Amino acid sequence: MDDLRILERDVTTQSNKITARGVDVFYGEAHAIKSVDVDILDKTVTAFIGPSGCGKSTFLRCLNRMNDTIDICRVTGDIKLDGENIYDPKVDSVQLRAKVGMVFQKPNPFPKSIYDNVAYGPKIHGLTRNKAELDEVVETSLRKAAIWNEVKDRLNAPGTGLSGGQQQRLCIARAIATSPEVLLMDEPCSALDPIATAQVEELIDELRSQFSVVIVTHSMQQAARVSQRTAFFHLGSLVEYGETGQIFTAPKDPRTESYITGRIG
Amino acid sequence: MTDATAAAAASTAPAPRKGSLLVQDARTRKRNAAESRFKAYGLAAIAVGVIALVILVTSILGNGTSAFRQSYIALNVELPEAKLDKSGTRDLEVMKKVTTLTYGPLLAKGLQDAVDSLGIEIEGLTKKDVSGLISQEAAAQLRDRVLADPALVGQTVQITVLASGRIDGYYKGRTTLASAELDSNVSPAQLKLADALKQKGLLTTRFNAAFLTAPDASDQRPEAAGLGVAILGSAYMMIVVLVLALPIGVAASIYLEEFAPKNRWTDLIEVNISNLAAVPSIVFGILGLAIFINFAGLRASAPIVGGLVLTLMTLPTIIISTRAALKSVPPSIRDAALGVGASKMQAVFHHVLPLAAPGILTGTIIGLAQALGETAPLLLIGMVAFVREYPAAYSATDGLFGEPSTALPVQVYNWTQRADPAFFERASGAIIVLLVFLLIMNAVAIILRRRFERRW
Ligand SMILES: Nc1ncnc2c1ncn2[C@@H]1O[C@H](COP(=O)(O)OP(=O)(O)OP(=O)(O)O)[C@@H](O)[C@H]1O
Ligand SMILES: [Mg+2]
Numbered sequence: 001m002d003d004l005r006i007l008e009r010d011v012t013t014q015s016n017k018i019t020a021r022g023v024d025v026f027y028g029e030a031h032a033i034k035s036v037d038v039d040i041l042d043k044t045v046t047a048f049i050g051p052s053g054c055g056k057s058t059f060l061r062c063l064n065r066m067n068d069t070i071d072i073c074r075v076t077g078d079i080k081l082d083g084e085n086i087y088d089p090k091v092d093s094v095q096l097r098a099k100v101g102m103v104f105q106k107p108n109p110f111p112k113s114i115y116d117n118v119a120y121g122p123k124i125h126g127l128t129r130n131k132a133e134l135d136e137v138v139e140t141s142l143r144k145a146a147i148w149n150e151v152k153d154r155l156n157a158p159g160t161g162l163s164g165g166q167q168q169r170l171c172i173a174r175a176i177a178t179s180p181e182v183l184l185m186d187e188p189c190s191a192l193d194p195i196a197t198a199q200v201e202e203l204i205d206e207l208r209s210q211f212s213v214v215i216v217t218h219s220m221q222q223a224a225r226v227s228q229r230t231a232f233f234h235l236g237s238l239v240e241y242g243e244t245g246q247i248f249t250a251p252k253d254p255r256t257e258s259y260i261t262g263r264i265g
Numbered sequence: 266m267t268d269a270t271a272a273a274a275a276s277t278a279p280a281p282r283k284g285s286l287l288v289q290d291a292r293t294r295k296r297n298a299a300e301s302r303f304k305a306y307g308l309a310a311i312a313v314g315v316i317a318l319v320i321l322v323t324s325i326l327g328n329g330t331s332a333f334r335q336s337y338i339a340l341n342v343e344l345p346e347a348k349l350d351k352s353g354t355r356d357l358e359v360m361k362k363v364t365t366l367t368y369g370p371l372l373a374k375g376l377q378d379a380v381d382s383l384g385i386e387i388e389g390l391t392k393k394d395v396s397g398l399i400s401q402e403a404a405a406q407l408r409d410r411v412l413a414d415p416a417l418v419g420q421t422v423q424i425t426v427l428a429s430g431r432i433d434g435y436y437k438g439r440t441t442l443a444s445a446e447l448d449s450n451v452s453p454a455q456l457k458l459a460d461a462l463k464q465k466g467l468l469t470t471r472f473n474a475a476f477l478t479a480p481d482a483s484d485q486r487p488e489a490a491g492l493g494v495a496i497l498g499s500a501y502m503m504i505v506v507l508v509l510a511l512p513i514g515v516a517a518s519i520y521l522e523e524f525a526p527k528n529r530w531t532d533l534i535e536v537n538i539s540n541l542a543a544v545p546s547i548v549f550g551i552l553g554l555a556i557f558i559n560f561a562g563l564r565a566s567a568p569i570v571g572g573l574v575l576t577l578m579t580l581p582t583i584i585i586s587t588r589a590a591l592k593s594v595p596p597s598i599r600d601a602a603l604g605v606g607a608s609k610m611q612a613v614f615h616h617v618l619p620l621a622a623p624g625i626l627t628g629t630i631i632g633l634a635q636a637l638g639e640t641a642p643l644l645l646i647g648m649v650a651f652v653r654e655y656p657a658a659y660s661a662t663d664g665l666f667g668e669p670s671t672a673l674p675v676q677v678y679n680w681t682q683r684a685d686p687a688f689f690e691r692a693s694g695a696i697i698v699l700l701v702f703l704l705i706m707n708a709v710a711i712i713l714r715r716r717f718e719r720r721w
Binding site: 064125177 | 595598599604615
């Protein structure tokens with residue numbers, strides 16, 4: 001833990017963007033998330049850390065109802081976005097996902113051109129009025145995702161033809177092109193080299209001025225570098241949640257301490 | 266792992282193997298032998314398949330290619346007004362009353378004149394023998410020509426007519442001088458005359474386009490029989506199948522695969538569809554007979570009925586292959602689309618369906634090819650009938666595709682049932698046509714596949 005610049009960064013208190021209360025998730029009989037309460041602040045980067053299989057991805061997918069696509073998955077409890085229950089029967093999950101964007105753990109670009117990958121979201125949501133505006137959105141999204149220089153000459157090449165790390169940045173560009181209010185990122189940097197990682201982290205920090213970002217990561221350094229708040233999950237429960245500096249320097253729970261010092265995981 | 270367990274594991278681990286890499290041990294030898302045995306079995310299996318295919322193709326080509334060649338006789342025929350238009354008015358209605366019975370002798374006379382003027386003399390050749398060289402179809406051909414152009418009456422016209430089936434068979438090795446001795450339909454003298462005419466250039470054997478365009482012909486005139494009606498009937502049925510089975514099948518599969526909840530009912534439907542695919546095709550024929558002809562009152566032998574029956578038969582094939590194609594699209598693509606806020610339908614139509622398209626197309630074309638070659642259900646709904654008239658795509662009384670027709674495989678079956686060996690040749694020819702259509706469909710499938718295929 002040599003990189004704790006976080007302490008110097010001022011954490012202004014923000015209003016709650018997402019509040020989760022008593023959330024339980026079941027895959028069939030298996031109890032994957034056990035009664036989790038979390039407040040995710042607006043204009044803040046929140047990191048989810050924890051050993052593999054502890055339910056970070058599962059909980060993240062609850063926040064934009066991507067779990068709806070899994071037949072055996074059942075979510076109970078209360079998750080509110082800006083005070084509105086996102087599991088309310090009246091809520092259209094499509095509208096929700098336009099507000100809560102997601103970058104998946106495995107890069108999954110569409111087998112279409114790079115341009116079409118990024119332009120797809122704005123197109124279906126009618127965010128742009130003409131081709132010039134769309135071009136503009138595509139370019140800024142690709143620039144923000146730190147991939148513009150690599151692909152600007154081959155926007156019509158298939159997105160699936162990029163390297164794994166480039167694909168992941170393309171997926172990030174695709175997610176921010178729809179300007180969501182919350183961006184969920186599931187290990188966005190696991191396939192990236194240190195330079196691209198640094199660029200993505202810079203992007204995350206930039207995004208913080210407009211969005212609230214939730215990032216799952218296995219890298220303590222990354223969590224410490226980019227996030228203001230950190231949640232530590234273990235075996236489906238939220239063990240500890242607080243300001244990143246506090247979690248990494250003075251964890252309250254012994255499990256948190258042993259995880260960040262590398263003893264469980 | 267703690268240090269204690271690591272130590273325990275190390276003590277039980279097997280000792281490292283020793284021995285030269287250049288010498289195979291017994292186990293490796295055994296494994297390699299098993300592998301080469303298996304490769305040999307595979308090669309043998311492929312060889313058997315290839316040999317069977319080669320035998321099949323050569324026998325069909327050997328028997329059938331001659332159907333695409335036919336013997337014709339060129340004649341000059343007088344068309345006396347006294348016989349064809351007694352009134353002299355060239356009134357079509359009156360002229361139509363003159364039947365082919367009047368035209369036949371004109372042709373016979375024309376040929377006899379040619380034989381006389383060329384000075385061909387053959388022992389034992391009667392007048393009846395000479396006229397027997399000409400196909401019975403020729404009189405109808407001449408009559409049609411005169412009715413199409415009444416001004417021809419009173420003139421002498423040149424006409425090329427079909428030679429009779431036995432004479433044609435002489436040039437294809439079916440009839441020989443020896444077999445003609447025993448055959449009441451053809452005499453050796455006729456064969457000699459045919460040779461003489463051939464020498465003079467009056468009798469020629471050339472490509473027979475009529476085989477693909479002419480309708481079927483009766484038992485006595487195999488030389489005139491063609492596949493025209495059968496090809497058209499099959500084409501109409503394929504249109505019906507494509508227009509109905511593709512959208513219904515694809516829509517059903519998309520619903521079942523992407524939208525339907527997974528419960529007992531959808532399981533039941535799934536099992537039923539798989540079972541339907543295995544139902545013998547003749548059962549669909551009985552179903553078609555009961556529903557479309559007896560209950561709905563559609564006309565027997567109509568391409569629409571055949572098409573509907575074949576649609577029922579093809580649907581399970583299309584549904585199964587479409588579902589397999591949809592299943593093979595990685596779920597991450599659906600997640601990606603849903604993740605940027607696409608609706609389920611947008612995800613399916615913008616991303617999943619294009620990726621599944623090659624598989625769907627292949628399934629559809631396999632289904633169509635199956636339907637094209639299907640015979641049994643068509644027999645039951647009367648498509649085996651003898652049809653001389655071309656069916657219309659639309660008729661005022663029978664609606665779309667409602668006029669009686671026949672189909673390629675049924676025509677094959679029909680011709681193999683007939684006595685004259687000339688029909689056997691035509692049946693083989695029809696099989697070649699059927700195979701060519703199947704090859705074309707497969708080629709289209711491959712081309713479309715190539716075009717739509719994308720990596721992901
Ligand atoms: N689709 C699914 N069906 C059944 N069980 C699942 C499914 N997805 C996840 N699980 C289970 O839920 C638990 C949590 O999984 P999850 O993917 O959330 O872990 P994670 O914390 O993201 O792990 P990692 O860091 O390895 O990505 C695991 O025990 C996993 O086996
Ligand atoms: Mg995960």
